[in-house]
Amino acid sequence: MNFWNLYGHKLLVAIGVHFLYVLAAVSIGFVVALTLGILLSRVPSIAKMALPLISVFQTIPGVVFIGLLFLSLGMVPATAIVALAIYAVFPILKNTYVGLLSVDKSLLEAARGCGMSKMQSLFEVELPLALPSIIGGLRMSTVYTVSWAVLASMIGLGGLGEFIYIGIATNNNALIVAGAIPSGIMAILLSLLIDAVKKRITHAPQKEASAA
Amino acid sequence: MIRFEHVTKKYGDSVILDDLSFEIKEGEFAVLIGPSGCGKTTTLKSINRLIEPDAGHIYVNGKDIAETDPVKLRRSIGYVIQQIGLFPNMTVAQNIGVVPKRLKYEKSEILKITRELMDMVDMSYDEYGHKYPSELSGGQQQRIGVLRALAASPPIVLMDEPFGALDPMTRSSLQEEIIRLHKKLHKTFVFVTHDMDEALKLADKIIFMEGGHIIQMATPEEMLENPASDLIRSFMGKRAADSAPVQLTAADFMRPNPISVYKNRGIRECTEIMARRHIDSLLIKNDDDTYAGVVSVNSIKRSGKTTGPIGEVPLSENAVSYVTEDAMESFDKLLNSDKDYVVVLNEDDTIAGIVTKTSMAKAMADALWGDAQ
Incomplete structure (x- = not known):
């Protein structure tokens, strides 16, 4: 109880900040990934070159990346959000691309044969069918981002990482746990929320079309 | 309605359609058939511009389709594919309404059309309208696939082996059902299949293709009678008449050696024969073996005689054919008379046999399916 009196307020603020980072980063990442995924799925020949290239980004350690951005953008929340958003892009992008490409070719022909324009085919047939896969990617990105957002505190931008880093630095286990548990719970809750949304919007029993 | 003029399509070096010219008339049920790779599907898909020919022109309703907007063109042409292709993310009703929705029909209008169409194939809207395609059987799915093609009431419906994947x-x-729909709706149907049975059953006109050419374009009847090539003959299998159709005569269809008696046999003896053989009439012949007439159980009864020669019972007339007579004519006699059989006579008026409905059916079966069994 002593701990709560001492850190309770700070912890709540940290959870809030952490959540906002995740929300902002994943939202931006989602929009970018979806757009990029749709564009790449129109030109699979380019996608075959572009996707491995983009995946290389994924292998750059988050610390390096956030550090580089810190140098150019400074100590503002945008630094953390941009860095996290870039990481959030790839799982969604890959699942969007795979989901769109795995739509049955006969359905594309049926859509064309029914006189759908390319846009109508995309929005009324392809995207709805790729949706389970896209949401799978979204969930993956969200869960990753919750854990990566810990890095924000490295450049003094708060979030739950602050507790963890201070805990490590001062050898205070209670602080480490106080940072780790809420971020774990946040990841689980968000993942459950996304699953529930997925269930709601994919009414028809249909096969999972993803590598999620 | 649909006219091809010197249409050519190549993929690399291989020629898929080779200077193709033909016409399908309004309201016709045209079936494209041929071995795989003959160009039948390519022909079909070039009608709604899913495939663009390299040369030549295709006219639909007198208009060159190369000059029409492909999206608009496709909305005026129904399209059914073998893989069915119902959109799994839409309900049955939404699938049927896909084209009318594009054409900006009123919602109430779309609902009305959907109900009417579903009634036509005995799938009630209330029961199936809100189901998803995956909840239906393959046959039900393809029924909906056909309805989707019909929903905007297009004058032309293209079908690419629509029933190929069904049991x-x-x-x-x-x-x-498709025959019924065609009769009812008076639309032009173009149907691709590799199944000659299907083609013979459905087509007003069969278009047989091979190597990008039309080998023969004819009614099923003509094609059966006069297949233009050995390939077509092999597609027809046993259904095709062997080479030049042989003129069938009454002799081919008769049952030989029917039971007959001389005029001077006793009545009692004759009734005895009839009872033993389970027949109700006898053929009567003169002493020189020529045909005299027919005596039935009824006429014996009516004459009141129980003894004496059978020749004293009044003979009844029966339809008569000669062995060389065209089989068709003796069938007509059989079907038009109230008698159970037609008596077939040799040239010298002796009895050769009788044609009954059973012998006719058996001979027809032999002609259709061969002499096996």
């Missing part, structure tokens, strides 16, 4: 029972009932 034989379902296929046959869908064939019946």
